[in-house]
Amino acid sequence: MGTIDVAVLDQDAHGIPAAEYAEILDRRLPEHEVRLAATPDEHRRYLREATVVAGRNIDAKEVSTAENLRLFACNSAGVDHLPLDAFAEQGVAVTNASGVHGPNIAEHVLGSVLTFTRRLDEGRRRQQRREWRRFQSFTELAGSTVTVVGLGAIGEAVVERFEGFDVETVGVRHTVAKGGPTDEVVGYGDLPDVLPKTDVLVLACPLTETTEGLIGTAELEGLPTDAIIVNIARGGVIETPALVDAIRSNAIHGAALDVTDPEPLPSDHDLWGFENVFITPHVAGHTPKYWERRADVLVENLERITETGEYEGLRNQVL
Structure with a gap:
């Protein structure tokens, strides 16, 4: 499998900018295209174009318009806030960030x-x-x-x-x-x-x-x-x-x-x-090393996808 288009949504779980996460992924995934959706327009456009999206929040309508989406890499351990039925209907795999915190x-x-x-x-x-x-x-x-x-x-x-x-x-x-x-x-x-x-x-x-x-x-x-x-x-x-x-x-x-x-x-x-x-304002998990551990999960999964072409059997896969 060739280059995978990865979009990183700009806001992390609690409104913290995800630019550092995008930079880490860009450095560790030189063979793939990593883009940070830093504006509302980029958010909408990258969701339509990307094969993999890393973020926390996405609604059912956005899932339905994400034409190329194959994997949503959730930035939180819990996924109860996600429209899992919409993901399942679209055949989109979902992973979480369990273990990184x-x-x-x-x-x-x-x-x-x-x-x-x-x-x-x-x-x-x-x-x-x-x-x-x-x-x-x-x-x-x-x-x-x-x-x-x-x-x-x-x-x-x-x-x-x-x-x-x-x-x-x-x-x-x-x-x-x-x-x-x-x-x-x-x-x-x-x-x-x-x-x-x-x-x-x-x-x-x-x-x-x-x-x-x-x-x-x-x-x-x-x-x-x-x-x-x-x-x-x-x-x-x-x-x-x-x-x-x-x-x-x-x-x-x-x-x-x-x-x-x-x-x-x-x-x-x-x-x-x-x-x-x-x-403290919901920041117990936010340290520089947290971003690296989160990247570990996605990098490992993209390596598996590149090798097998399958979006199954991924680390931390919940759907």
């Missing part, structure tokens, strides 16, 4: 937890005040229990990075029989049983009918009052009003939120006002 997001989780336990935010505040006044850390991780909800690539990467901290780990997943890297694996139905012993609750699951509103008033009340919640899943996994109430009443120690519901979080939302809530 593990190292970067896991480091974000660890950084958030250490900020809480070592009170690094308080140290920063005292530095800004030029105040040499000692303070005690909140706790130590050693001997604590970390519960990770969702044992996909991200959840497993989180568990791996906690291994050196002498903690007990509990994994929560749909199919307990699959096991996992944690000391204990339980199903979603058993989550209430493990919450009372959970010091750090990490949410790393997809947003589904099962996980939407998974952490509500009852679950927050089930946690110890010194528990920390880190959400790098989706905002809807936590019932936001219940979380606000829990923070306000000191029912938990604090929360680190890279995702929120609603998102973006309105500037007048109550969550902004708490010193023990760390908010």
Whole structure:
């Protein structure tokens, strides 16, 4: 198979320009044509012309007009927002970015937890005040229990990075029989049983009918009052009003939120006002190496397509 026309849509999953990704692909795919759709006109034209499109958002109408499209390389791990029926009707293969977010997001989780336990935010505040006044850390991780909800690539990467901290780990997943890297694996139905012993609750699951509103008033009340919640899943996994109430009443120690519901979080939302809530604007996955890992998937798949001429059996293929 000869040259493949690859179009990169300009906006990444959260509105971040994809120029760097296009440059990486252009460098690593010299035998193919890589074009960045940087304007609305280019977006429409490249969708009509390209054989492979890399991006996150595309609607059913766009799929129907993409005459040459054979592969949509989704930039996110989740594909529930995509018109999969339209892709199937057009015979377009779809891949996702599962696995590329593990190292970067896991480091974000660890950084958030250490900020809480070592009170690094308080140290920063005292530095800004030029105040040499000692303070005690909140706790130590050693001997604590970390519960990770969702044992996909991200959840497993989180568990791996906690291994050196002498903690007990509990994994929560749909199919307990699959096991996992944690000391204990339980199903979603058993989550209430493990919450009372959970010091750090990490949410790393997809947003589904099962996980939407998974952490509500009852679950927050089930946690110890010194528990920390880190959400790098989706905002809807936590019932936001219940979380606000829990923070306000000191029912938990604090929360680190890279995702929120609603998102973006309105500037007048109550969550902004708490010193023990760390908010980042859905950027846990965005590091320079993330772009390279994302390119790894597409480069590998294009090599396979070039060799076989088939759009089947691709890495991370979901359709």
